Amino acid sequence: MEHNEQPTTYPTPYECQNSLGAIRDALFVIGGKWKLQVISAIGQGHNRFNELQRALTGISARVLSAELKDLELNGFVTRKADPNSPVNVEYGLTDYVHTLYDVLRSLTEWGEMHGKKIRGKD
Amino acid sequence: MEHNEQPTTYPTPYECQNSLGAIRDALFVIGGKWKLQVISAIGQGHNRFNELQRALTGISARVLSAELKDLELNGFVTRKADPNSPVNVEYGLTDYVHTLYDVLRSLTEWGEMHGKKIRGKD
DNA sequence: GCCCTTAGTATACTACAGGTTAGTGGTTAC
DNA sequence: GTAACCACTAACCTGTAGTATACTAAGGGC
Numbered sequence: 001m002e003h004n005e006q007p008t009t010y011p012t013p014y015e016c017q018n019s020l021g022a023i024r025d026a027l028f029v030i031g032g033k034w035k036l037q038v039i040s041a042i043g044q045g046h047n048r049f050n051e052l053q054r055a056l057t058g059i060s061a062r063v064l065s066a067e068l069k070d071l072e073l074n075g076f077v078t079r080k081a082d083p084n085s086p087v088n089v090e091y092g093l094t095d096y097v098h099t100l101y102d103v104l105r106s107l108t109e110w111g112e113m114h115g116k117k118i119r120g121k122d
Numbered sequence: 123m124e125h126n127e128q129p130t131t132y133p134t135p136y137e138c139q140n141s142l143g144a145i146r147d148a149l150f151v152i153g154g155k156w157k158l159q160v161i162s163a164i165g166q167g168h169n170r171f172n173e174l175q176r177a178l179t180g181i182s183a184r185v186l187s188a189e190l191k192d193l194e195l196n197g198f199v200t201r202k203a204d205p206n207s208p209v210n211v212e213y214g215l216t217d218y219v220h221t222l223y224d225v226l227r228s229l230t231e232w233g234e235m236h237g238k239k240i241r242g243k244d
Numbered sequence: 245g246c247c248c249t250t251a252g253t254a255t256a257c258t259a260c261a262g263g264t265t266a267g268t269g270g271t272t273a274c
Numbered sequence: 275g276t277a278a279c280c281a282c283t284a285a286c287c288t289g290t291a292g293t294a295t296a297c298t299a300a301g302g303g304c
């Protein structure tokens with residue numbers, strides 16, 4: 001548990017008091033299997049549709065399309081279609097994704113840590 | 123977007139490079155509608171079954187039961203049944219939940235911020 | 245003209261998470 | 275003794291997330 005500075009008490013009332021509603025709100029927008037992965041993948045520089053589909057192993061075109069639309073609607077993702085060439089579309093992240101930075105970082109760190117632990121590589 | 127210190131660049135490759143798998147791992151364990159909410163609720167001091175069900179408005183006994191079992195299996199939650207009285211069960215959090223502190227905190231903060239923004243209380 | 249690629253959409257199907265309702269076995273309260 | 279509460283479990287249902295496959299419309303290569 002030395003992986004970084006943690007408070008020595010449980011995450012009890014003080015920090016959590018109103019967290020139920022907040023967590024609910026957050027999960028409503030960025031919950032689900034793909035939302036954060038799509039954001040992360042675009043952040044990694046995959047900004048074409050098929051590129052994203054390849055990066056996100058397992059996602060279908062239908063679902064990716066839906067996720068992108070949803071993320072665009074919620075102001076996380078931009079879609080720029082080259083007017084000259086309709087088969088040239090670029091996805092990007094908006095500034096609002098900045099606000100998710102901490103969530104993305106902590107979740108990634110935890111996932112890495114947990115993954116190692118589960119696979120016994122500790 | 124002044125809500126705290128953010129890097130001025132997008133969360134691109136450096137931090138995200140291996141995050142896809144990590145995020146996937148994380149969501150596998152703590153993804154879903156209730157997992158984090160249950161943890162948060164126990165953290166807030168709700169450690170009886172019915173108490174939890176009341177705190178987590180909308181969850182059914184069936185689902186709560188399943189979530190608790192799953193969380194216990196994954197080492198986040200402890201279950202202590204009073205041997206004298208089978209109707210007296212206490213749920214608690216394990217030390218491993220400490221490692222989730224950062225995730226919980228950032229998600230809560232973001233949810234609060236986003237909730238305010240959505241509801242126009244900015 | 246023919247084939248490949250891109251960026252999707254259409255259709256049809258499946259699976260599973262989660263919800264609803266009801267019920268069980270024990271305990272305490274009156 | 276019966277009513278209410280606790281901690282669940284069983285059976286069933288639904289809806290959404292996800293899959294598979296095929297298809298379109300445009301551009302580029304040869």
